[in-house]
Amino acid sequence: MDIAEKMNVFQDAVQVDPRVVAQEHMMTGENLYIPEKTVGAPFVDDPKMRMRDVNVFYGADQAIHGVSLDIGKNEVVALIGPSGCGKSTFLRCMNRMNDTIDICRVEGSLHLENQDIYDPKLDVVELRARVGMVFQKPNPFPKSIYDNVAYGPRIHGLANRKTDLDEIVENSLRKAGLWDEVKDRLNSSALALSGGQQQRLCIARALSTQPDVLLMDEPTGSIDPIATAKVEDLLQELSETGTIVIVTHNMQQAARISHRTAFMYLGEAMEFGDTNQIFTTPRHPRTESYITGRYG
Amino acid sequence: MKNTHKLVLAAALALSSVPAMARDTVSIVGSSTVYPFATVVAERFGRNTSFPTPKIESTGSGGGLKLFCQGVGTQHPDITNASRRMKQSEFELCKSNGVKDITEVQIGYDGLVVANSVKGPDLDISLRDLYLAMAKDVPNPNGTEELVANPYKTWKDVNPALPNVKIEVVGPPPTSGTRDSFNELGVEGGCKTFPWLKAMKDQDKNKYKSVCRSIREDGHYIEAGENDNLIIQKLESSPNILGVFGFSFLDQNRSIVKAVKIKGVSPNMETVGSGEYPMARSMYFYVKKAHVGVIPGIQEYVKEFTNDRAWGDEGYLADKGLIPSPKNERMKWADNAKSLSSMTGKEFE
Amino acid sequence: MSVTTEQVRKTLARRYRAEKRFKAYGICAISIGLLALLLLFTDIIGKGYRAFYEYSVALQITFDPESLEIDDPRDLEQLQYGNYEAVVREALQARFPGVEGREGRRALAALVSTAAGYRLREMLENSPELLGQTRTLWLQLNDDADMFLKSSEAKRKTARLSDQQQTWMLELEQSDEVRAGFNHSLFTRGDSREPEQAGILGAILGSFFTMLVTLALSFPIGVAAAVYLEEFAPKNRFTDFIEVNINNLAAVPSIIFGLLGLAVFIGLFGMPRSVPLVGGLVLTLMTLPTIIISSRAAIKAVPPSIRQAAMGLGASKMQVVLQFVLPLALPGMLTGGIIGMAQALGETAPLLMIGMVAFIVELPAGAMDAATVLPVQVFLWASSPEQSFVTMTSAAIMVLMTFLITMNTLAVVMRKRLERRW
Structure with a gap:
């Protein structure tokens, strides 16, 4: 995407002029309270990933403003917010996918356990083996189902013999809930699967390197409701043994599957707390406006 | 990446210092008029001996001499054919590049014919008629000694004995050796019949050349490109058009075209060989003595060419349209070739 | 009916007509292209198909050692300089006896391609026992004779053969002594000055x-x-x-x-x-x-x-x-x-x-x-x-x-x- 497109995405975020919101509040007589720090409990003890004062720039334009939060172990964190608020941009910082965009610049400190992710001595390839990613639109490789899942382990040298590789493939497919449906046609093309199946294949593929953290960017955004339900079940199972950060537009989904939820707006983390609390008693007025549907 | 860079550099240096590679085939360049004859000799030579068939390129007389005079070495040609004699400037160029010993051999004659379709009228014109019809500037028709732009539109205008037909002649472009010959033998030949124009040659040579060798550009002379076959095709479709080309093309296409008589003389072996037919030119080839012995087969090829069974009156080149030189001349040139005697430079005087 | 519908109806006919015209332009353009292609192919194939076959004539060839000037068929030098043309000439003269004069004999010999001579040399090289024997061989015709047989009646009149040569060719044709075969040399040989021997x-x-x-x-x-x-x-x-x-x-x-x-x-x-x-x-x-x-x-x-x-x-x-x-x-x-x-x-x-x-x-x-x-x-x-x-x-x-x-x-x-x- 070039800078113009990025600017458009960014500008889409401002669907409602803050002044209009302020005026609305004034008309109803409420006091408008805009705190400066992230409301709630953005930090935890012994986090899996620790992010402090993260700023992201696309050229001269700032997309993420001073976000600081922790991702805990074995929990599902949902990132919600209106279009273009920076959720995906922030997510992509965590596995340095933003490196692929030339004009993108990331500042701040991000740590995976004790390792500084942006340490120049760290090989980004190694990072991505530990932090996996699933994208919004299913993007299986134009290869067989087996080769799709086997790709990660192959390039990272995680399996020396064919039997080891077979085992990894089977485990990953089972975890993704796809094994029973494809075990008889592992060598057929991945592109012949349905949309939902392809996305589960992508999840299996991401799981094949047994990552510490799984990043998911609106994973059910383009698949049918039945497949969505299957994926959500899957995520619940996975969260028992791994850390997942999921960006979603679907508030009900966030409410269903995440332990904690962060609400982002215009590149800032407005509120971060327990999912139940966020959706029943949000503390930040903007969070409340978003959840009640005043803007999307 | 540093190692790769070094490798690439080394390869480039190695390539550029490779000596000119050895060659075992005779390399010949030159005139497109001599080409049909040289190729026949080359093919026979290749078939009847164990030498490979010489490679012959049709580059034009001028182009061929230029390549020939580039120097001595296997990447330069061994022999060049020419439909005109080498010029002094070309001889100097050769000398300056180290090509000092050149053997000249005259092959025979090529007639330059003016022809029309067999369906057209039988014509008989003089060189003066040709000049008046073709030149850019002609003497004023009222008889005064001044030049005017060519006003003649039909052949009858030029000479009342000729038919009342629009003057339309298709011929070679300025890049062709045939055109040079036409300018010199045909147009200039007619120009010289005007005494005051002939006198101009001694007074102002350049002006003489521009007057007597320039062809009109107002549409009555049409340039047909280097391919003589196209001229023949054009004549076939339009009986009133005339064409200019070499004798061999006339000979091979007698069912389609016939020659226009020049002053009552029809071009054929005898009239061209004897000089009776005025538009004839000599053809030559030049041999680089320095290459003889280095490239196998040069002397043997020359021997084949200068043999009577090739260039003689009954020879196979005559079948292809070559007009042989008289016998005593042939013998002289054959001796010249056999002994590889070098040009002295006095030939241009 | 609303006002809009009325206005739309008025211009509708014109719009459809414009569309039809546009389609017609497209079809026209494609037709011109196809026509050009058709002309090109017709012209080239029409001119070129005749090159793929060639005529040969059946002649009784005697490998006469005297005419060939060869006494030892294993001597390579003698083989190389043998006078094969003479042998071909003799065969032709045997077929058409009574041809007088040098011009006449040359005209007769000109009917057969020089390739025949090379072929005879090859045969003798491979089978030296042929020396002295007689065989009936199909020999390639010269390009003018070949062209003559390939031409229609009308074109034959303006062929490059003299009347005498044409008579001979017609005689050979009528008695089936000439036949057409695939032109092998087109695909097996390199360039040549003789069209019947030239190949690509x-x-x-x-x-x-x-x-x-x-x-x-x-x-x-x-x-x-x-x-x-x-x-x-x-x-x-x-x-x-x-x-x-x-x-x-x-x-x-x-x-x-x-x-x-x-x-x-x-x-x-x-x-x-x-x-x-x-x-x-x-x-x-x-x-x-x-x-x-x-x-x-x-x-x-x-x-x-x-x-x-x-x-x-x-x-x-x-x-x-x-x-x-x-x-x-x-x-x-x-x-x-x-x-x-x-x-x-x-x-x-x-x-x-x-x-x-x-x-x-x-x-x-x-x-x-x-x-x-x-x-x-x-x-x-x-x-x-x-x-x-x-x-x-x-x-x-x-x-x-x-x-x-x-x-x-x-x-x-x-x-x-x-x-x-x-």
Whole structure:
């Protein structure tokens, strides 16, 4: 995407002029309270990933403003917010996918356990083996189902013999809930699967390197409701043994599957707390406006 | 990446210092008029001996001499054919590049014919008629000694004995050796019949050349490109058009075209060989003595060419349209070739 | 009925008419194109099909040692200089006795091709026991006689044979002593000054070797350059400058590359003239921009989602390029490559400057032997005075067009089959 497109995405975020919101509040007589720090409990003890004062720039334009939060172990964190608020941009910082965009610049400190992710001595390839990613639109490789899942382990040298590789493939497919449906046609093309199946294949593929953290960017955004339900079940199972950060537009989904939820707006983390609390008693007025549907 | 860079550099240096590679085939360049004859000799030579068939390129007389005079070495040609004699400037160029010993051999004659379709009228014109019809500037028709732009539109205008037909002649472009010959033998030949124009040659040579060798550009002379076959095709479709080309093309296409008589003389072996037919030119080839012995087969090829069974009156080149030189001349040139005697430079005087 | 509907109805007829007109223009344009194609093929095939068969005459040949001037059939030198023409002449005179005068005898001998002599020599070389024996052989006719038999009644009257020769030919025809056969020499021999002996094999081999060199050099270099420019080159002014220049190179007239080849490859590096290696190098320079441009387009067409997926799994840049981008872009690159090759196959101008426009009889054995290419052969034959070469030129054009059509069809088929829908 070039800078113009990025600017458009960014500008889409401002669907409602803050002044209009302020005026609305004034008309109803409420006091408008805009705190400066992230409301709630953005930090935890012994986090899996620790992010402090993260700023992201696309050229001269700032997309993420001073976000600081922790991702805990074995929990599902949902990132919600209106279009273009920076959720995906922030997510992509965590596995340095933003490196692929030339004009993108990331500042701040991000740590995976004790390792500084942006340490120049760290090989980004190694990072991505530990932090996996699933994208919004299913993007299986134009290869067989087996080769799709086997790709990660192959390039990272995680399996020396064919039997080891077979085992990894089977485990990953089972975890993704796809094994029973494809075990008889592992060598057929991945592109012949349905949309939902392809996305589960992508999840299996991401799981094949047994990552510490799984990043998911609106994973059910383009698949049918039945497949969505299957994926959500899957995520619940996975969260028992791994850390997942999921960006979603679907508030009900966030409410269903995440332990904690962060609400982002215009590149800032407005509120971060327990999912139940966020959706029943949000503390930040903007969070409340978003959840009640005043803007999307 | 540093190692790769070094490798690439080394390869480039190695390539550029490779000596000119050895060659075992005779390399010949030159005139497109001599080409049909040289190729026949080359093919026979290749078939009847164990030498490979010489490679012959049709580059034009001028182009061929230029390549020939580039120097001595296997990447330069061994022999060049020419439909005109080498010029002094070309001889100097050769000398300056180290090509000092050149053997000249005259092959025979090529007639330059003016022809029309067999369906057209039988014509008989003089060189003066040709000049008046073709030149850019002609003497004023009222008889005064001044030049005017060519006003003649039909052949009858030029000479009342000729038919009342629009003057339309298709011929070679300025890049062709045939055109040079036409300018010199045909147009200039007619120009010289005007005494005051002939006198101009001694007074102002350049002006003489521009007057007597320039062809009109107002549409009555049409340039047909280097391919003589196209001229023949054009004549076939339009009986009133005339064409200019070499004798061999006339000979091979007698069912389609016939020659226009020049002053009552029809071009054929005898009239061209004897000089009776005025538009004839000599053809030559030049041999680089320095290459003889280095490239196998040069002397043997020359021997084949200068043999009577090739260039003689009954020879196979005559079948292809070559007009042989008289016998005593042939013998002289054959001796010249056999002994590889070098040009002295006095030939241009 | 609302006001809008009324207004719409008024202009509706006109809009449909405009649409019909537009369709008609399109059909017209295509018809003109097809008509031109039809004319081209009709003309070429009409002129060229006669070159694919040739007439031979049946003659009783006696391998008479006296006439041949050969007493020892194993002596190679005697074999080489044997007077085979005399033997052929004798056979003809036996067939048509009573021919007087030197002119008459020459006219009779001129009916048979000089190839007959070479064939007899070959036969004697292979089977020396033939000396002294008589055989009935089918010998190739000379191009004028061959042309005469191939022509219609009307054209025969203006043939290059004298009346006497025509009478002989008609006699032979009526008594079935002449027959038509496939013209083998067209596909087994190189160039020749005698049309009935000339073939295009030399040119085909020359084209083959030249194309081989061109493909071997331009494809890898072009693909590598495209990959670098698309994937690895930093986006700065210098890269833009390179891009502009590559696009401009594609528009340079092809003869300029020939001049470059003459100056650099032959002049500076001292490579020999007229060899497919130099021809291939020159054509590589010419085809490179085409391949680079089409390869870049193919690479750009690979969807970014695949790249992102691969990178997300931890593939390095090199792995992404080699394992995903290249295989997916390959069909497009190959199509571009084939089209580039088809273009190069038909080039003559650049080869003119490096000496591949020449009379070469020997068949090339490799990329370092002097050779010519198919379009050049067409050009050379078109300039020859003999009428039979007109037929041969059209035949050579037919062969060249067959190759070109095959290559372009291959490109289209490949593109269709390997296209993936994203």
